[in-house]
Amino acid sequence: METLLDVENLWVKFPSRQGVFDAVRGVSFTLGRERLGIVGESGSGKSMTGRAILRLIRKPGIVEADHIKLDGVDLLTKTEKEMRAVRGQRISMVMQDPKFSLNPVMTIGSQIIEAYRLHNSASKADAYRKSLEMLEAVSINDPERVMRAYPHEMSGGMGQRIMIAMMLIPNPEILIADEPTSALDVSVQRQVLDIMDKLVKERGMGLIFISHDLNLVADFCDRVLIMYAGRVVEVCEADKLHDAKHPYTRGLLNSLPRLDQPSKRLEVLQRDPEWSQTPSVSGRI
Amino acid sequence: MALTNESNEERPMRALFIDRIWPTLKVVISTIGSIAVTMLGLLFITFIIGRVMPIDPVLAIVGERASQAQYDEVYQQLGLDRPVIVQFLFYIWDVLHLDFGISVLNARPVSEDIARVFPATLELATIGIIIGIVTGVPLGVLAAVNKGTWIDQIARLVALIGYSMPIFWLGLIGLLVFYGILGWVGGPGRVGIFYVDVVPSVTGLILVDALLDGNWDVFKSAFSHIVLPASLLGYYSLAYISRMTRSFMLEQLSAEYVTTARVKGMSEWNVVWKHAFKNIRVQLITVIALSYAGLLEGSVLTEIIFSWPGIGSYITTALLSADMNAVLGGTVVVGLIFILLNVLSDMLYKIFDPRAK
Amino acid sequence: MSNTQTLREWLLTETPTSRRHAKISAFYHGWLTLRSNTMAMIGLGILVLMLFVAAAAPLLAPHDPFTQDLGNRLAPLWSDGHVFGTDSLGRDILSRLIYGTRITLYIVTLVTLIAPVAGLLVGTVSGYVGGWTDTVLMRITDIFLAFPRLVLALAFVAALGAGIENAVIAISLTAWPPYARIARAETLTIRSSDYISAIKLQGAGPIRIITKHIWPLCISSLIVRVTLDMAGIILTAAGLGFLGLGAQPPSPEWGAMISEGRRFILDHWWVATVPGLAIFTVSLAFNLLGDGLRDVLDPKAGD
Numbered sequence: 001m002e003t004l005l006d007v008e009n010l011w012v013k014f015p016s017r018q019g020v021f022d023a024v025r026g027v028s029f030t031l032g033r034e035r036l037g038i039v040g041e042s043g044s045g046k047s048m049t050g051r052a053i054l055r056l057i058r059k060p061g062i063v064e065a066d067h068i069k070l071d072g073v074d075l076l077t078k079t080e081k082e083m084r085a086v087r088g089q090r091i092s093m094v095m096q097d098p099k100f101s102l103n104p105v106m107t108i109g110s111q112i113i114e115a116y117r118l119h120n121s122a123s124k125a126d127a128y129r130k131s132l133e134m135l136e137a138v139s140i141n142d143p144e145r146v147m148r149a150y151p152h153e154m155s156g157g158m159g160q161r162i163m164i165a166m167m168l169i170p171n172p173e174i175l176i177a178d179e180p181t182s183a184l185d186v187s188v189q190r191q192v193l194d195i196m197d198k199l200v201k202e203r204g205m206g207l208i209f210i211s212h213d214l215n216l217v218a219d220f221c222d223r224v225l226i227m228y229a230g231r232v233v234e235v236c237e238a239d240k241l242h243d244a245k246h247p248y249t250r251g252l253l254n255s256l257p258r259l260d261q262p263s264k265r266l267e268v269l270q271r272d273p274e275w276s277q278t279p280s281v282s283g284r285i
Numbered sequence: 286m287a288l289t290n291e292s293n294e295e296r297p298m299r300a301l302f303i304d305r306i307w308p309t310l311k312v313v314i315s316t317i318g319s320i321a322v323t324m325l326g327l328l329f330i331t332f333i334i335g336r337v338m339p340i341d342p343v344l345a346i347v348g349e350r351a352s353q354a355q356y357d358e359v360y361q362q363l364g365l366d367r368p369v370i371v372q373f374l375f376y377i378w379d380v381l382h383l384d385f386g387i388s389v390l391n392a393r394p395v396s397e398d399i400a401r402v403f404p405a406t407l408e409l410a411t412i413g414i415i416i417g418i419v420t421g422v423p424l425g426v427l428a429a430v431n432k433g434t435w436i437d438q439i440a441r442l443v444a445l446i447g448y449s450m451p452i453f454w455l456g457l458i459g460l461l462v463f464y465g466i467l468g469w470v471g472g473p474g475r476v477g478i479f480y481v482d483v484v485p486s487v488t489g490l491i492l493v494d495a496l497l498d499g500n501w502d503v504f505k506s507a508f509s510h511i512v513l514p515a516s517l518l519g520y521y522s523l524a525y526i527s528r529m530t531r532s533f534m535l536e537q538l539s540a541e542y543v544t545t546a547r548v549k550g551m552s553e554w555n556v557v558w559k560h561a562f563k564n565i566r567v568q569l570i571t572v573i574a575l576s577y578a579g580l581l582e583g584s585v586l587t588e589i590i591f592s593w594p595g596i597g598s599y600i601t602t603a604l605l606s607a608d609m610n611a612v613l614g615g616t617v618v619v620g621l622i623f624i625l626l627n628v629l630s631d632m633l634y635k636i637f638d639p640r641a642k
Numbered sequence: 643m644s645n646t647q648t649l650r651e652w653l654l655t656e657t658p659t660s661r662r663h664a665k666i667s668a669f670y671h672g673w674l675t676l677r678s679n680t681m682a683m684i685g686l687g688i689l690v691l692m693l694f695v696a697a698a699a700p701l702l703a704p705h706d707p708f709t710q711d712l713g714n715r716l717a718p719l720w721s722d723g724h725v726f727g728t729d730s731l732g733r734d735i736l737s738r739l740i741y742g743t744r745i746t747l748y749i750v751t752l753v754t755l756i757a758p759v760a761g762l763l764v765g766t767v768s769g770y771v772g773g774w775t776d777t778v779l780m781r782i783t784d785i786f787l788a789f790p791r792l793v794l795a796l797a798f799v800a801a802l803g804a805g806i807e808n809a810v811i812a813i814s815l816t817a818w819p820p821y822a823r824i825a826r827a828e829t830l831t832i833r834s835s836d837y838i839s840a841i842k843l844q845g846a847g848p849i850r851i852i853t854k855h856i857w858p859l860c861i862s863s864l865i866v867r868v869t870l871d872m873a874g875i876i877l878t879a880a881g882l883g884f885l886g887l888g889a890q891p892p893s894p895e896w897g898a899m900i901s902e903g904r905r906f907i908l909d910h911w912w913v914a915t916v917p918g919l920a921i922f923t924v925s926l927a928f929n930l931l932g933d934g935l936r937d938v939l940d941p942k943a944g945d
Contacts, residue, residue, distance in 0.1 A: 056547055080553075088550035100541035105563050105639055115549045150639040167548070326785030330794075334801040445933065449873055449926035451880050454900055454918030457907050465908045582790035586881050590904075600793065601885060604800045616797045624788045 008066040025230040029283030037221035045230040092167040097183035098159025102151035109147030157188030229276035385614030395614035404489025406595030410580040416519025425530025447524025456590035471510035473592035533565040574630035682934020688927035696743040705734035738894035756814040761821020769829030869932035873925035
């Protein structure tokens with residue numbers, strides 16, 4: 001499979017008064033035209049990994065890696081200005097809650113048009129037309145009204161579809177979806193996922209799907225990295241997730257209720273301090 | 286047929302009324318109500334102050350050597366024989382008619398005096414707030430963007446010094462250095478002594494009047510006189526505006542939509558000004574309105590230092606000569622402007638923030 | 643040596659053994675944060691020095707602050723026996739400055755005893771009782787807030803007559819509303835908490851709840867606000883003094899001293915400059931300390 005992104009030995013560090021805190025510790029993986037899931041509990045460093053790829057870790061945070069190669073070019077050697085041509089146009093990201101990730105005082109139209117015009121020298125009219133098409137592509141029925149609306153007038157599901165439209169309009173090769181459905185009502189989660197899946201497939205993109213939801217990831221992705229305390233503890237094919245071997249993954253699976261195997265009592269996850277000591281498992285192919 | 290026609294035309298009207306006009310109207314009504322209550326409170330306080338004054342208002346008019354009969358006559362004229370509540374109602378009635386009584390000092394109506402001196406204060410405070418906005422907002426944004434660096438520290442120090450300086454003292458030092466020693470600016474007063482009353486007073490704002498008259502010499506003289514006190518006031522509003530801008534910006538810069546803008550591939554400049562700054566404009570309006578009101582009052586001490594014939598000087602002079610009508614009249618006017626600016630900023634907030642509707 | 647080590651460990655423990663231990667430990671943590679803030683420590687240092695100067699004024703002052711020497715009036719800086727020169731009546735400026743710290747401290751102390759306490763009272767009652775009481779009290783607070791502070795203080799002083807005590811009353815009358823607002827906001831959050839219901843079930847009356855449970859929790863946010871307000875209080879007091887409405891001559895109040903020196907500003911600049919610097923230093927010290935305290939007690943507001 002063609003490799004889009006190749007990450008080797010990625011570290012994210014935050015210096016603090018008590019010493020350096022490592023949020024991500026030596027994570028390696030590759031991404032092709034596939035759906036790669038990253039699962040972990042909050043604080044496991046999964047979101048940091050996504051943001052580190054875009055070099056969006058804010059000071060005083062530090063990103064270190066042997067390389068983060070996009071089509072063979074190391075992103076870490078790029079200047080900030082060159083990085084801006086990567087962001088949006090080649091790698092994009094959808095965040096958790098559209099309530100916060102859309103600018104509340106700008107109309108939705110102006111935000112989508114802006115995303116398009118940042119990377120395409122199109123006239124305003126062309127950008128407008130293109131935005132309408134994109135909104136239709138994410139199944140929004142009355143795109144013209146939505147273009148004029150403000151984010152607070154949208155429901156969560158609508159907001160997230162708008163977010164997907166905005167992030168895909170420059171036609172990037174890779175989309176990072178950081179808990180894209182966690183803030184949504186259960187009833188619309190599936191719909192948003194399906195739309196995202198369809199677009200990613202149609203365009204032959206690579207998708208990094210970050211989530212805390214094991215079942216969702218097993219369902220939705222091709223391959224899964226399981227992270228714990230900044231490290232990748234296990235890598236496996238998504239359909240074989242239920243046969244995972246690492247005690248952490250097993251513990252997570254056992255702490256979920258299952259309809260097909262009802263049990264009287266759910267297990268409580270027992271953590272072994274050794275897990276956070278052993279080096280990261282590589283997710284490179 | 287006719288029925289459907291009518292309802293078709295009426296429905297958008299009604300919808301328009303319910304969606305757009307009614308909420309605005311509600312804001313206007315409640316605003317007027319709150320102005321009225323606050324105004325009433327303000328008048329009550331000034332009325333009380335006027336009542337507890339150790340100065341006898343009758344004696345102030347008739348003089349020490351008046352006979353008992355004269356005294357009683359004026360006592361009744363002033364309505365002091367009526368119950369307090371009636372006196373208060375009369376007071377409100379007078380104020381509503383812009384009647385603040387007669388100045389004991391110069392025997393002219395206080396309202397005329399205030400109308401005469403107010404433009405001077407307005408001119409000074411307006412130029413002051415413009416200086417404050419032009420310098421304070423960028424400084425605050427710069428400090429927020431560079432949080433924790435030496436730029437932030439300097440901005441913090443500049444503001445803290447502004448908060449800590451006695452304005453009248455800084456004014457004195459300014460006069461000493463820039464007028465006394467360097468001679469760069471005009472001294473006390475609004476214009477040079479040769480230019481007083483040269484241009485006809487149309488607006489009362491001397492810079493504008495000079496321009497209307499096309500008299501450049503007066504304009505230059507007025508400008509050289511206003512530069513120093515206006516810069517001083519500007520520095521004070523800079524301190525407040527820059528601190529508030531910084532904290533608003535920090536809140537916005539940590540918001541997720543800023544990350545969205547970065548993910549889109551925007552330059553940091555555009556992230557800051559096109560996205561984050563847009564979100565603080567409404568809050569900034571409030572801060573600017575408040576500090577403008579603060580300048581209108583803060584000019585009291587500045588006006589004294591610079592012999593600026595504005596409302597601050599007027600109140601203070603009246604105070605030192607126990608001219609109570611003038612003091613209270615001036616206080617009511619300044620208080621009213623204060624209240625109106627507060628209300629105005631509230632209303633602008635509701636109008637400009639898309640979320641407030 | 644080992645003894646101090648254990649004391650430090652005892653203070654920094656994560657498992658306090660008693661309520662008092664936890665309180666002291668939290669206090670020590672706050673102190674460590676404050677100590678790392680250089681600017682706040684400079685502010686604190688200046689204030690401690692000022693307290694010392696005020697207390698030891700008679701020992702430190704080289705001259706009597708009231709003794710006039712008309713033969714040696716307006717002596718320049720560094721002249722014989724007068725480090726900061728003399729004023730228009732030949733009085734030693736340094737000695738007057740030193741005695742002036744007492745007046746400044748006196749005013750600040752009185753105002754900070756009156757205004758926050760009044761605000762606390764109004765705010766907690768308003769927040770706890772609610773209903774019409776709340777509406778009326780908050781309307782009154784708003785009216786005072788809507789008033790320009792200095793002009794209101796001027797009007798009050800005009801009514802009450804000039805003098806330090808009246809200046810204190812006038813400043814307090816204009817300073818209490820923000821405290822009432824803060825105390826009310828705190829009360830509203832505390833009032834609806836579960837432990838207040840628990841205390842009510844135990845039979846505690848409103849007075850006991852307000853004084854024993856609500857007041858102590860309002861204190862820390864009030865302290866920050868008071869420290870930040872001190873500078874404003876000093877400046878307002880100095881402004882009143884400057885206008886001749888505060889401390890009366892021959893009292894060595896700093897604002898009044900500037901006012902005296904104003905007439906000679908062009909030829910004898912130090913007479914007005916030196917007391918101004920003193921006001922500036924002290925209010926800057928309060929601002930620096932207040933900024934630092936806010937970072938410790940209310941980290942969210944700091945950034």
